[in-house]
Amino acid sequence: MDITIIGTGYVGLVTGACFAEMGHIVTCLDIDEDKIKMLNASHIPIYEPGLEELVKKNKKGKRLFFTTDYEKAIKSALVCFVCVPTPSNEDGSCNTSYIEQTAKFIGQYIDDYKVVVTKSTTEVGTSFQIKKIILKELENRDVKIDFDVVSNPEFLKEGSAVSDCLKPDRIVIGTEAEKSTEIMKEIYHGFTFKQDRLIVMDILSSEMTKYAANAMLATRISFMNEIANICKKVGANVNNIRKGIGSDTRIGYSFLYPGIGYGGSCFPKDIKALCHLAKKVGLKPTLLEKVDEINVEQKKLLAKSIINFFTKNGGIKNKTIAVWGLSFKPDTDDMRGAPSITFINQLLDKGAKLRLFDPIAMHNAKKLFQEHKNIIWCRDEQHAAEGSDAIALLTEWKQFRFLNFTPIKKMMKTPLLFDGRNQYHPQDMQKKGFKYIGIGMPNKFE
Ligand SMILES: NC(=O)c1ccc[n+]([C@@H]2O[C@H](COP(=O)([O-])OP(=O)(O)OC[C@H]3O[C@@H](n4cnc5c(N)ncnc54)[C@H](O)[C@@H]3O)[C@@H](O)[C@H]2O)c1
Incomplete structure (x- = not known):
C-alpha cells in the first residue's frame, strides 16, 4: 500500500521504516529540509537501535523515500499518517497547531479518497477537528472528495522503538467507517500475522487510550518513587519492596x-x-x-x-x-x-x-x-x-x-x-x- 508519513521524527521515521519493512511503499515527509537531506544521504538524524539498518535496507529496496514536497507526498498515498509534535502549551494543554497545519495541507492537496490517520498523541477529539479542517479546505476549493479520519495512537518506546513497532503488544485503531477499518487492517496485516493484536474501537476512545496508558505508567513510577522515599526514612530497602510486590x-x-x-x-x-x-x-x-x-x-x-x-x-x-x-x-x-x-x-x-x-x-x-x-x-x-x-x-x-x-x-x-x-x-x-x-x-x- 502507498503510505505517507507526515513528520519524520522518532515516531514517524521508525513507523515509516517498519511499514516499508513490511512491504509497503512509504514516503516520509518533513518540513525540516536538513533532516530530509540527511535521510536522503542515508544519514540517520536520531539514535535508535536497529533503525539505521532498516532505513538503509528499505531505501535501497525502493520502498522508503524522503521528501519535503507536501503536495506530491499527499497525492501519492492512500493513507497519510500524522506524526507531528504535540507539545505542551503554557497552561499544560496539548498544542495541536502542528496537526492543524498538517490537516490544512491535506485539505489543500488531496485529489482522491484518503485515510488520514493520527499517530501523534493528541487531545481527545482532535481527529474530528482534523476532519473539520479538511472539509473547510475542500469547501474553499469547491470540490467534494471522500476521506476518512482514523486514530491510531503509537505505543513504541524510545530505545526499543524498532522492535516495539515490528512486534507491537497491540495496535489500537479508532475508526468511524468500515472502509477505513479494512484499510487499516490491511496495513497492519504483516504485523499481526501470527496473532491478532488489533483492537478496533471508536475514535474518542482510541485517542483517550493513549493518554490513559501513559497516565497509568507514570502513576506507577510516581507511586514507586513515593514508596522509595518512605522506605529510606523508615529504614527499609525499596529494592526488596519491588520484588515483594x-x-x-x-x-x-x-x-x-x-x-x-x-x-x-x-x-x-x-x-x-x-x-x-x-x-x-x-x-x-x-x-x-x-x-x-x-x-x-x-x-x-x-x-x-x-x-x-x-x-x-x-x-x-x-x-x-x-x-x-x-x-x-x-x-x-x-x-x-x-x-x-x-x-x-x-x-x-x-x-x-x-x-x-x-x-x-x-x-x-x-x-x-x-x-x-x-x-x-x-x-x-x-x-x-x-x-x-x-x-x-x-x-x-x-x-x-x-x-x-x-x-x-x-x-x-x-x-x-x-x-x-x-x-x-x-x-x-x-x-x-x-x-x-x-x-x-x-x-x-x-
Ligand atoms: N517519541 C516517542 O517515544 C513517542 C511515542 C509515542 C507517541 N509519541 C507522539 O508522537 C508525536 C511525535 O513525536 P516525536 O517524538 O516523533 O516528535 P519529533 O519531534 O521527534 O518529530 C516530529 C517531526 O515532525 C516534523 N514536523 C513538524 N511540523 C511539521 C509539519 N507541519 N509537517 C511535517 N512535518 C512536521 C518535525 O520537523 C519533526 O521532524 C507526538 O505527538 C508524541 O507525543 C511519541
Whole structure:
C-alpha cells in the first residue's frame, strides 16, 4: 500500500521504516529540509537501535523515500499518517497547531479518497477537528472528495522503538467507517500475522487510550518513587519492596523501578494534557496532578541529596561531580525532559563543577548547555570520574553496569557514588570502598 508519513521524527521515521519493512511503499515527509537531506544521504538524524539498518535496507529496496514536497507526498498515498509534535502549551494543554497545519495541507492537496490517520498523541477529539479542517479546505476549493479520519495512537518506546513497532503488544485503531477499518487492517496485516493484536474501537476512545496508558505508567513510577522515599526514612530497602510486590501477579514487575523521576517528550506533557482536559470538562484530576507533582520533586531529589551531603562536608561550591548518563533513558539520544537537565542546573546553580558523559546523547546535551565554565564534556565514564568528589549515575546505560571500580576509585578524590537508578548493590559498592547512596534505602553517610 502507498503510505505517507507526515513528520519524520522518532515516531514517524521508525513507523515509516517498519511499514516499508513490511512491504509497503512509504514516503516520509518533513518540513525540516536538513533532516530530509540527511535521510536522503542515508544519514540517520536520531539514535535508535536497529533503525539505521532498516532505513538503509528499505531505501535501497525502493520502498522508503524522503521528501519535503507536501503536495506530491499527499497525492501519492492512500493513507497519510500524522506524526507531528504535540507539545505542551503554557497552561499544560496539548498544542495541536502542528496537526492543524498538517490537516490544512491535506485539505489543500488531496485529489482522491484518503485515510488520514493520527499517530501523534493528541487531545481527545482532535481527529474530528482534523476532519473539520479538511472539509473547510475542500469547501474553499469547491470540490467534494471522500476521506476518512482514523486514530491510531503509537505505543513504541524510545530505545526499543524498532522492535516495539515490528512486534507491537497491540495496535489500537479508532475508526468511524468500515472502509477505513479494512484499510487499516490491511496495513497492519504483516504485523499481526501470527496473532491478532488489533483492537478496533471508536475514535474518542482510541485517542483517550493513549493518554490513559501513559497516565497509568507514570502513576506507577510516581507511586514507586513515593514508596522509595518512605522506605529510606523508615529504614527499609525499596529494592526488596519491588520484588515483594512485583511477585504478586495482580501487580507485576514492570514500571516498579524507583529513580529520579520520569522524563522524555511524552509522559510529562501527556499527564499535564490529561489533567488540563479533565479540568476542561469540569473534573478535578486529583491523582494525576499528584503524579506530576511527585515527579517534579523526584527529579530534584538526587542533586538535593548531593548538595546536602557536601553542605555537611566542606560545601558543594567547586566540588567536582562526575555525571554518568544524560539521556532521559538508556539506548536513546533523546534529551527532551531528561532528569539530567534539572540535575545539572541545580548543581551549576550551587557552584559545583560537572564532568559529563553519555554514550550517545552528548551531541544533544551540548546543544542544551553549550559552553559553561563549570562543565567538562568527557570521552567516557572513567574520564568523567577523574579527580571527582563524587559520581552520580543518572541513566542506567548497560555499559555502566559491570565496571571495574578499582581504577575508578583510584582516580577519584573521594570514593562516593550517588546511584539515581539503583544499578549497584550497596554492600558490593561498600566492599569496593565506596560510600554508596541509592534511591529509597537507608545509608549512614547523609
Ligand atoms: N517519541 C516517542 O517515544 C513517542 C511515542 C509515542 C507517541 N509519541 C507522539 O508522537 C508525536 C511525535 O513525536 P516525536 O517524538 O516523533 O516528535 P519529533 O519531534 O521527534 O518529530 C516530529 C517531526 O515532525 C516534523 N514536523 C513538524 N511540523 C511539521 C509539519 N507541519 N509537517 C511535517 N512535518 C512536521 C518535525 O520537523 C519533526 O521532524 C507526538 O505527538 C508524541 O507525543 C511519541
